[in-house]
Amino acid sequence: MAYLNWLIWLIPLLPLLGFLLNVFVVRRERPAGLLASGMVLGAFVVAVVAVIGLAGLPAESRRIMSTGWQWISTGAFQVPFGIMLDPLTAVMVLLVTGVGALIHIYSIGYMHGDPRVVRYFAYLNLFITMMLFLVMGNNLLILFLGWEGVGLCSFLLIGYWFERRSAAEAAVKAFVVNRIGDAAFILAMLAIFASFGTLNFYDVEIGGVIQPGFLERIPEILGRTVGPSWQPIAVATGISFLLLIGATGKSAQFPLFVWLPDAMAGPTPVSALIHAATMVTAGVYMMARTESLFQESLATQSWVLWIGALTALIAGTAAVAQWDIKRVLAYSTVSQLGFMVAACGMGAYVAAIFHLLTHGLFKALLFLGSGSVIHGTHDTQDMRRMGGLRTAMPTTFWTYLVGAAALAGIVPLAGFWSKDEILAHALSHGNWPQLIILFLTSLLTAFYMGRQVALVFYGEQRDHSYHAHESGRVMTVPLLILAVGAALGGLMNLPFSIPGGHWLSDWLNPVLHEEPGEFNLALALLATAGAVGMGYLGWWVYTRNAARVKVGGKDPAYRYTGDIWDGMEEAWYLDAAYNRFVVAPFRALGGFLARVFDPQGIDGLVMGIGRFFTWVGGGVRGLQSGYVRTYALVFTVGVLLVLGFVLIFTR
Amino acid sequence: MDVLLFFVTAAVALVGAIAMLVSRNAVHSALFLLLNFGAMAVLYLLLQSPFLFTIQLTVYAGAIMVLFLFVVMLLGAEQVEDTPDRIAWQRPLGILLGVGLLGVAAAASLRGAAGQPAPGGEAAASFGNPAELGALLFTRYLLPFEITGVILLVAVVGVVVLNQRGRQQAPAKPPAGD
Amino acid sequence: MVPTAYYIILSAALFTIGVLGVLIRRNAIVVFMSVELMLNAANLALVAFARERLNVDGQVLVFFVITVAAAEVAVGLALLVAIFRTKNTADVDEVSTLKG
Amino acid sequence: MLGAYLPILVMFLIAVFIAAFVIIVSSLLGPRRSTVRKLAPYESGMEPIGPAIRRIPVKFYVVAMLFIVFDIEVVFFYPYALVFRDLAGPGLVAMGVFFLVLVVGFVYEWKKGALKWE
């Protein structure tokens, strides 16, 4: 299958071409949208062809490695600029290009008339390119290239409507939080290189020479430790923990998830593509790719498990109490990512990827649906101002319903199968506390989706300041396609021993070594009953009490839960806690010591830390008084320190 | 004899330096520095460097210090320090650091030089005579010698560039952005 | 003979005085003088070591140092005169618009 | 070995002595009656106009500073004078290069008009 070697290069290069053309050549809206969508669609078609070709190979040789050139070559340090296609990459590529193409097409309608729309499509194309490099790279460095690239595009797109202050702030917040994860990722790379002497995932043959891959050399580091003798850390634990921090940032896990809900300030298709379906799953993908490293460290694995489970619960509760239609979905995304991470922590990587794929489909559907709602209600996002929209926008309603049911885990839609597989794994691995947490979260999921559907589509329209209308064909067709996907996506990996039932498990088997989860009928029934029940409850509470929902008012459930509701609405005050316990001391310190503060500062954790550093920088610059004598003074201090050190040292 | 002479000249050098430091009038500072340089020249003599003695006097005392005096007096920059000090904390801190530096430097040199024998006994009579110096200058130190020429050339260009331009093109407009 | 250490201590003292001059004097010309004093102090150390080792190299080095010092003084004073002509001051503290 | 320089020292002492002597003796012996006319700067009998310190044209400085540079260059000729016989041809080349660089600077400033006194 030699043609695959060059064919797979087309997948990332087509969107790159679209990006370049949109930056340098195209100046008008229509060609920009068509070009961008066409390129991504082309990449999808190529990907399909390539995956079919890949499937034609025997299972054990399903790994196409193609090296463009030797990126770095210095003695022992060899890194090819190479991409690959293996089963895991294949499903990711299909998801990215497929969902990506639909969202591009949808954007043509959604962004129509925006003054900077050419730039929008350029960013979007660049994002797809970088995401493809991320999932296709055959070494950590390429992965990192994509990792940084998608971060950058996400940053640019969150702040796309930079006239809105919240957008600019959210962009900065996302960027700064992600830097924490990125720094950990770089350190992990350094540690991996130092331990293995390579950054390749797998052995690569280049010019007849085989370059080793670290994933195939894990045993080399077993038993090795670093750190002080009284507290040694196993190398495997150290590396995997750093990678975990990296994933925590990118995939919005506790405690770094605070940026994702704010990221909804970007255009809705962006939220669908980047902050739900693809980029935020990069952390999960990365953990799955390096699963053998994680598997060597029980310590890290339990961290992964707990972080995932806690994130799922915290974000799930927060989602229940939101009024903003997109924030519900944002917290829901964080929560579902928590499911995936928890699955990784259990060693159930196939389940994690399965959930990643189905979630990509139905969450993209939900976001695009909410975009359609926002579009049809003239930029309304507050659900208290909606209601009764099912008659005005039927297509949106029905597709949204499918997506919501899929997310809630109603049999037989996609979400049911993937979520059930994660729960089944938790059960069969005996992770009881996490099982309970995740089960509760899945109940919450059904509840808040029922609540959302009721608030948006049922009852009476509570605000008549706009005239709701259905969106155009260019937006509804992607919705329909995604709805089909959300409905049938579960067929990828049915827990039954029928031919093709474990299709995804079998397909991923060469990469991810995991037994298919045991199907537990009791659990499945319980989960389904719970989902249906809670979904209905959510719907029922908010249709019955629809009259109590007032614009700007409290939630009807507030009566029963009281202040707890406030806690949920504020995501358990994590932002506030950051503000109080991290930002405030920093700020107090800064305020105490610095006379003047930047008046246009921005609240929030990151800005606080950023401001602290800025304050330190201000100190640095305060010493920079302009007096040359002071400079000489500082110089002399340095001299004294250096000479003093020499004297003491040579005593 | 030598030791006595050393202490006398050293005292003169120190007094000159300190007086240079504390004189409020720049002209006095320059004159005291001149005194210091003269004392240094004598010390060079004590250290068997007659040639450097000459250079010190002709170049430093004769040329550089004269230039200093010339600039000070013609600019009228004798007493620029009459205005209050804007960074008053600089002085005590500077003195403190100076004391520290002196301590460190003295400690280092004492520890470094204490174990040495007194200056290497009797030197050959030819030690340090100008011919020997010249010989070294044109053999071993030929490269630095030539580099020095280039540095001086650059200095010439610098003096001309920094002070000639006003003549060719008068500043068309007031300095901007300050 | 006078021990080398004496010379070195003297030179250290002179060097320190030069440093102090840069730190506390505001008159740019005096600051330049202080720098000259520092260089001279270093020269003294060089000559003293040369005598101790009976090695003329140290004296040759002094030669170069004096040359460089002269070149630096020429450029420095040229600059000072230029500044004086535009700003009419020789106070180094007055020349402090660049900061931060 | 210092003996060789004794005459110089003596000369110095004499010079210092004479200078000090003249100043001290004149201040001791001379009458001190200050009048306005006496305190005024001596301008060869002309009436002094304006303050003594005036802006001096920049060419004074330029010439003075260029003098320093050439002074240094001349200093290098002393040792050369002492050893040029021993150095022979190569020495001449070495000095020639140095001199050439010097001449470049000289020609440059000449052409630039730095030496012109208008």
Next chain:
Amino acid sequence: MEPLQIPPVNLILLAPLLTVVGWASALLLVDVFLIPEGKKKLTGYLAIAGLLVAGLVGLPLWNVSGSTFSGMLVLDRYSLSLTWIFVIVGALSIAMALDYLPRHGIEQGEFYPLIMFAVAGMILLAQGTDLIVLFLGIEALSITLYILTGFAYPRLTSEEAAMKYLVLGAFAAGFFVYGIALVYGATGTTSLAGIAEFLGRQTLVAEDQTLLLAGAGMVLIAFSFKTALVPFHMWTPDVYEGSPTPVAAFMSVGTKGAALAALLRVLAFAFEGVQAYWLPVLAALAAITMVVGNLGALGQTNVKRMLAYSSIGHAGYILLGIMVASERGAEAFLFYLLAYALTNLGAFGVVIALEQQGESVWSIEDFAGLYQRRPMLAVAMALFMFSLAGVPPTAGFMAKFFIFTAAYEGGLGWLALVGVITSAIAAYFYLRVVVKMFMQEPAREVQPELNRGLNADIIIAGVATLLIGLVPTPFIFLAQQSLVALGG
């Protein structure tokens, strides 16, 4: 007295240096005699030609190595590679200045020969193997830079910058000379090889050691000043802001590179035997330099100052490569220097394009909405900013990755950690420029000027930044080869 023998002088070994100096001297005269006022650009072109010729002269010397002038000067591949870098830096700086000087009314033909003399000083620093030669090299470079810094007459800030630079530079020179004196006192020699030999002897008396280390410390301080390592960095922001922008660009990469190159040779050869002593000192300097440089750049609204602080931070990163003092470290150092030089020159080129006549604001606001007005320029600047921030696939990322791995392997893991964290912070202010360009409307009317020289500079820098990031292998190979037969 026996007849004196001038040591054999192998002129081949200093062919590039001689070319630069000779050409510059000749150009000085050509400029005053032949080139009329108003056509001074010609001088600039001739200077670029001279630098390129010097670079070409170096080409056949790749396989030559040796030392001459009584072991005061060597030619090896290390110095030759550095020579090439300096020549490129000089030529690009002149290219930027071609339009800059007349636009700001400060064109004088001497500018170009002076840059060449500065390049000669830098080459001397790369080739010198004796402390006195290094001292003279530094001074030749410094005195030239004092003049160039004060070149932007009648802008007062330019003179102020020159003044500050000169006072502190002379101050540092005093420490250098004193350091040389102490080293000489301890070892009786100033040649690097001589010092190394002295240290190689087993019987190192404790007294000599103290003198030597104090001297080495002072020499290190002088180099730290030139390199702008904290706390000897204070001059940098002011001088960069005040000096003509092409000079600032030249300094930010040239001076720094030359001083570090010499420092590497001094530490790795002369003072290798006392590595245990200078390593902690340098480690502390590197750490604090990375922190202070990057924090100082935060919150700067003056792009020129921001780049100045960023150059301080980068010096800290480069220092990591020097400290490792292994082949890997030196390799990473050369590579980083090349990548940083090209990137930074490009960034300064964009700053020059935006610099309005008669203004000295360099406000970040001028970048607002640049993408709308000049997409190409904005994209180029974004590229440079990403490279400085260390975002793949640019040259800056490769360079950082190299230097951090070299440091990690060389047992300086904690410094690599500091480096990673500070560069994570650094991304914040580099990205701010990008944000301004792409995510804001123009704040005020700025007319970017792009002339031939500037265009060439930005294009060369941009292409190189991307090329080195995408295909670093040949450059790494070159760096590796440069360390073959590194002489002391």
